[in-house]
Amino acid sequence: MKASRAPLHSPALYSKMATVDFDSSVDPEMDLTxxxxxxxxxxxxxxxxxAYYVNKDYAEAFNFYTKAIDLCPKNASYYGNRAATLMMLSRYREALEDSQQAVRLDDTFMKLKTAESILEYERMAEISFEKRxxxxxxxxxDRALESAxxxxxFKVLKAECLALLGRYPEAQSVASDILRMxxxxxxxxxxxxxxLYYEDCIDKAVQFFIQALRMAPDHEKARLACRNAKALKAKKDEGNKAFKEGSYEEAYDLYSEALTIDPNNIKTNAKLYCNRATVGSKLNKLEQAVEDCTKAIKLDESYIxxxxxxxxxxxxxxxxxxxVRDYEKVYQTEKTKEHKNLLKNAQLxxxxxxxxxxxxxxxxxxxATEDExxxxxxxRALMxxxxxxSGASAEVQKEEEKKFKEVGEAFTVLSDPKKKSRYDSGHDLEDDDMNMDFDANNIFKAFFGAPGGFSFEGNSSSGPGNFFFQFG
Structure with missing residues (x-):
């Protein structure tokens, strides 16, 4: 009689199957019974x-399907049900063996295709993980989990990849589902x-790594991550301590060392770059500081x-x-009074x-003082x-006349306390009610005194260098 089948979901390896030997001397009628x-x-x-399968107690389900196979090793559906259970237990290659046995017993058995496809997804995932x-x-x-x-x-590998892609809430959710069971x-x-490590919660991360190692002492990834986390935190703390003590060169070197520990820790490295930029500005390495800030922003575009x-x-x-461009970005993100003032000052x-x-x-x-x-x-006016x-080329004369007027304009503003104050505060004097009309020659005469108080002597043919000043 054909047995009903429990659902099958994914691939793996089961090696030996028990068989039942029958004594040929037994009476045929009794044998039938x-x-x-x-x-x-x-x-x-x-x-x-x-029943155990439906309740997700796959270990017990496996035991009872095995008992059924021991009694009737020619029944394809028993192997199919046990294959499904093995897949739920992540024993995929054993599941594939059971699926193949089911097909040998019943070539219409289709669960093998599911098992093979899951193995193929597993193989593709391994290759892709190596390539990052x-x-x-x-x-x-996701395709494998549709069947298993x-x-x-599969869930753990999915969660790890979500974490490596920076999708931490999703990764945490998948991992938590596993830990509930x-x-x-x-x-x-x-x-x-x-x-937690990638979100720069390093102390909490270390606790989880240690717990993972207690459960699985040979967990190499947890061991490496724990080592990196401790080293990164220690080096970062050393850099912070040196900075607070005013040892800027030392702090700069320590932050640089910390940046070499784990290139994959984006959030912590962004902070390290920003810290190093702060030190760089203290050391007047402004160009380097800008570069470090840019690197930090590239790692974390939301890093205000x-x-x-x-x-x-x-x-x-x-x-x-x-x-101004950077302050605008900040103010668009966080519209605080402080950020608004910073933007206004930069615009000014x-x-x-x-x-x-x-x-x-x-x-x-x-x-500069008034006398200065x-x-x-x-x-500058005399220059x-x-x-x-007067003896120079027309082009030179035009350029010097322009500079002479600018000198007079500058003196008009900076020698007047009111105009100087408004100029220093960024106001456009042309837009004010103050009269900016002036004659550079009048300013010059007023400064040096009445005509005859000084004179340029020489002639145009002798060149601009032949002159002298007379002061009354």
Missing amino acids: SDEELEREAEGFKEQGN DFRMVLFCM SAGHR DSTNGDALYVRGLC KAYLRRAQCYMDKQQYEEA ELKKSKRKDYYKVLGVDKN IKKAYRK HHPDRH
């Missing part, structure tokens, strides 16, 4: 196996730790602290357009940088006065 009794008993074992093509591994595991929904091995599963504990640090470096380098500095730099025109710094501004004007260059 014994066969019927054996079939009834085997069917009972199969039904018990089905984690998305392909996920695809293979309880396959912990088997709290001692070392692979699932390892994945939980891996997620790295944008802020890079923006400050740009401000220090007087690259105001770049600073950008605006100021595009105006004439009157301090540069006079050759003084922004903290006057001395600077006197020097660029048109009379001094």
